[in-house]
Amino acid sequence: MMLRSLKAGGRGAVIPSTALVRGRRAWTDAAFRAALTAAALLVVVLVAWMLVQLVVAALPSIRRFGAAFLWTGRWDPVHEIFGAVTFAYGTAASSLLALLLAVPVSLGAAVYLAEIAPRAVFTTLSFVIELLASIPSVILGLWGVFVMAPWLRRVVEPALAGAFGRLPLFSGPAYGIGLLAGGVILAIMLLPIISSVSREVIRAVPQSQREAAYALGATRWEMIRRAVLPYGRTGLVGAVILGLGRALGETMAVTMVIGNRPQVSASLFQPAYTIAAALANEFSEAATGIYISALIELAAVLFVISLLVNAAARWLVWRVGAAPRGTL
Amino acid sequence: MAGLAGWGGAQGDPVSVAAAPHNAARRRTADRVMTGVTAASTLMALVPLASVLIYVVVQGAGAVNWEFFTRLPRPVGEGGGGMANAIAGSLTLIALASCVGVPIGVLGGLYLAELGGGPLGWWIRFTTDVLNGVPSIVIGVFVYALLVVPMKRFSALAGGVALGIIMIPLVMRATEELVRLVPASLREASLALGIPWWITAVRVVLRTAAVGILTGVMLSVARIGGETAPLLFTAFNNQYWQTGLDQPIASLTVQLFNYAIAPYDDWHRQAWAAALVLMSITLTLNIAARLVGGRRPGA
Numbered sequence: 001m002m003l004r005s006l007k008a009g010g011r012g013a014v015i016p017s018t019a020l021v022r023g024r025r026a027w028t029d030a031a032f033r034a035a036l037t038a039a040a041l042l043v044v045v046l047v048a049w050m051l052v053q054l055v056v057a058a059l060p061s062i063r064r065f066g067a068a069f070l071w072t073g074r075w076d077p078v079h080e081i082f083g084a085v086t087f088a089y090g091t092a093a094s095s096l097l098a099l100l101l102a103v104p105v106s107l108g109a110a111v112y113l114a115e116i117a118p119r120a121v122f123t124t125l126s127f128v129i130e131l132l133a134s135i136p137s138v139i140l141g142l143w144g145v146f147v148m149a150p151w152l153r154r155v156v157e158p159a160l161a162g163a164f165g166r167l168p169l170f171s172g173p174a175y176g177i178g179l180l181a182g183g184v185i186l187a188i189m190l191l192p193i194i195s196s197v198s199r200e201v202i203r204a205v206p207q208s209q210r211e212a213a214y215a216l217g218a219t220r221w222e223m224i225r226r227a228v229l230p231y232g233r234t235g236l237v238g239a240v241i242l243g244l245g246r247a248l249g250e251t252m253a254v255t256m257v258i259g260n261r262p263q264v265s266a267s268l269f270q271p272a273y274t275i276a277a278a279l280a281n282e283f284s285e286a287a288t289g290i291y292i293s294a295l296i297e298l299a300a301v302l303f304v305i306s307l308l309v310n311a312a313a314r315w316l317v318w319r320v321g322a323a324p325r326g327t328l
Numbered sequence: 329m330a331g332l333a334g335w336g337g338a339q340g341d342p343v344s345v346a347a348a349p350h351n352a353a354r355r356r357t358a359d360r361v362m363t364g365v366t367a368a369s370t371l372m373a374l375v376p377l378a379s380v381l382i383y384v385v386v387q388g389a390g391a392v393n394w395e396f397f398t399r400l401p402r403p404v405g406e407g408g409g410g411m412a413n414a415i416a417g418s419l420t421l422i423a424l425a426s427c428v429g430v431p432i433g434v435l436g437g438l439y440l441a442e443l444g445g446g447p448l449g450w451w452i453r454f455t456t457d458v459l460n461g462v463p464s465i466v467i468g469v470f471v472y473a474l475l476v477v478p479m480k481r482f483s484a485l486a487g488g489v490a491l492g493i494i495m496i497p498l499v500m501r502a503t504e505e506l507v508r509l510v511p512a513s514l515r516e517a518s519l520a521l522g523i524p525w526w527i528t529a530v531r532v533v534l535r536t537a538a539v540g541i542l543t544g545v546m547l548s549v550a551r552i553g554g555e556t557a558p559l560l561f562t563a564f565n566n567q568y569w570q571t572g573l574d575q576p577i578a579s580l581t582v583q584l585f586n587y588a589i590a591p592y593d594d595w596h597r598q599a600w601a602a603a604l605v606l607m608s609i610t611l612t613l614n615i616a617a618r619l620v621g622g623r624r625p626g627a
Contacts, residue, residue, distance in 0.1 A: 028524060028526055029524055029525045029526050031526075032525070032526035032529065033443065033526075035435060036435050036436070036438050036439035036442070036443060037439055037443065038435075039431075039432050039435035039436040039439060040435070040436040040439035040440060040444070040449075040452045040500075041452065042432055042436065042496075043436060043452060043455050043456050043459055043496060043497065043500070044451065044452060044455045046459065046493065046496075047455050047458065047459050047462075049470075050462070050466070050467075050470045053470055053473050053474060054466075054469065054470060054473070057473045057477075104369070105369045105372050105373055106369075106373065107369075108365060108366040108368070108369025108370065108372075109366070109369045109370040109372075109373045111366045111369075112363075112366035112367050112369060112370045113370065116363055116366060116367070117370075125370060125374070127618070128374065129373065129374070129377075131611060131614055131615070132374075132377035132380075132381075134550055134551065134554070134610055134611070134614050135377070135380060135381075135554075135607060135610065135611075136553075136554025136555070136556070136581060136606055136607070136610060137554070137556065137557075138554070138556040138581050138584050138585050138588070138603075138606075139380065139384060139554070139584070139603045139606060139607055140380060141585070141588065142384075142584065142588045142599055142600070142603050143379070143380045143383055143384065145588060145589070146383075146387075146596070147379065147380075147383050148376075188376045188377065191373045191376075191377075192373070192377070195373060219355050219356060219358070219359040220359055220363070221358055221359040221362040221363065222355065222358075222359070224362075225362075242461075245461045246461070248463070249461075249462070249463020249464070249465065249466065250463070251463065251464070251465045251556075251557040252556045252557055252585060256585075256588065256589060276463060276465050276557070279465050279466075279468075279469060279557075280465060280557055280560055283468075283469070283472070283560065283561045284482075284560060284561040284564065295469075296469060296473065299465070299466050299469035299470075302463055302465075302466055303462060303463075303466045306461055306462055306463055306466070307458055307462070309461075310457070310458045310460075310461030310462075311454070311458055313461070314454060314457045314458065314461075
């Protein structure tokens with residue numbers, strides 16, 4: 001609702017043509033206009049600057065390891081041999097696991113809040129969920145270490161091993177801390193984001209779509225399934241990709257529960273390591289130039305991936321006109 | 329999802345589905361089942377977050393005391409001690425970040441709302457949202473290369489700049505939204521009185537939107553106040569009071585992180601206390617922002 005009124009009210013900006021203002025007025029206006037433009041352009045400059053700065057600082061590592069950096073798995077600061085594949089795997093695996101867990105639940109919650117819940121429930125729960133999105137990552141990590149990981153170790157992982165223990169995915173000892181913990185804590189962080197963006201996307205579907213489905217005799221669920229969700233598909237995909245972008249770069253909570261061991265293991269119970277976690281743990285301890293350079297190359301890789309993912313997400317969400325109020 | 333699969337059998341346009349009366353009971357059941365499934369999803373989304381709130385409040389309340397706010401950290405084993413320096417450090421960092429983020433964010437947001445109608449405005453808006461999605465740890469690495477390497481030391485200044493960069497897109501988009509809500513008639517009235525455009529923009533447009541912008545700033549402060557990753561290798565940490573802005577500085581979040589991953593029960597208690605303090609501040613700012621500006625949190 002807010003969104004629509006914003007759009008309607010936003011076009012009223014009055015910019016005096018230079019013909020109407022003369023003399024000193026003309027140059028003060030021009031100066032102010034230049035200051036505003038400069039401040040806004042600074043954002044573009046900043047993003048470009050980041051890219052250049054990271055790539056330049058990563059050059060020693062790029063020169064020394066070349067493309068092998070991306071597909072070899074040995075991370076050995078002592079012998080100064082660096083390959084990032086275990087980190088890339090950890091980032092990808094934990095993010096996918098998080099999406100797998102978070103997407104169905106968030107979409108369900110979004111559908112319930114936008115289409116089914118009474119007004120008061122909608123307002124209250126939307127508020128609560130978004131409030132919970134503001135809990136700092138490091139606090140979720142603390143909770144993850146002392147509450148969630150023991151629960152996974154004692155309850156969830158033995159149950160999974162009991163039911164599907166023959167699959168390599170659920171084999172091995174239950175540590176609590178590991179890839180599964182990383183995926184679950186990420187999923188918890190993604191829930192509020194994906195559900196609030198999808199909720200806005202669903203609410204942006206025109207009322208006529210719903211009325212048309214009802215007029216054809218659809219039940220409420222059929223209306224949602226046949227009219228609302230297909231109409232909002234682009235935006236919903238955008239919401240999920242936005243969540244993916246957040247998951248890829250999320251640092252603190254994951255670092256605290258994923259185990260931080262650079263390895264590729266078939267089992268979800270085993271520790272893993274993500275790009276962001278490697279930066280958090282090793283950056284301030286890196287002693288040699290090439291070690292720091294390799295870490296910066298990791299950051300550059302993460303930066304480029306997050307640019308692409310975010311650009312895709314914004315584009316998809318914008319296309320359906322449900323831009324989720326700037327942030328997330 | 330069983331209901332979904334069952335209903336998925338009837339692939340066709342809604343007309344043919346609706347025209348099959350023998351199907352009515354099944355369709356009603358599917359409707360009820362899916363209503364239940366979506367309601368259950370909503371509950372599932374709330375459970376972990378409720379658990380976080382409860383644990384932080386319960387564990388934190390048992391650990392927080394007067395010393396926490398007034399004393400410096402003590403070495404392991406001595407017991408007691410607090411995080412006074414980290415609280416002061418976080419406030420210092422937030423102040424520094426605001427010096428970077430607020431002016432640039434407000435001016436940039438004013439540009440987007442007042443002058444950003446063209447393709448340049450579109451690109452800037454797009455880049456702003458992309459910058460907002462850049463992982464905060466990457467911004468930390470950037471500031472490390474930008475400031476820490478040339479200065480040859482971790483510093484409060486570097487931490488403040490890292491947080492400030494995170495703040496820019498938040499303040500910018502909030503300002504843009506709020507400035508767009510200012511009615512065109514106000515601008516026209518001011519311009520019709522012969523008041524120059526830039527004075528109109530500052531004294532009429534920005535003033536009208538000021539409360540909302542303040543709300544946006546509060547929300548962005550809540551967000552950066554909870555950031556840890558960009559501080560790890562910019563502001564670093566400090567067990568004592570800071571002596572200057574070019575020196576490493578403690579922060580509540582980094583201290584919380586270090587204590588949480590350390591193997592000492594004493595430090596874990598302090599970590600829960602820090603979590604309670606931090607969460608109270610974050611939630612208070614969010615709720616206050618909503619009360620002041622009537623805006624939703626997280627935006």
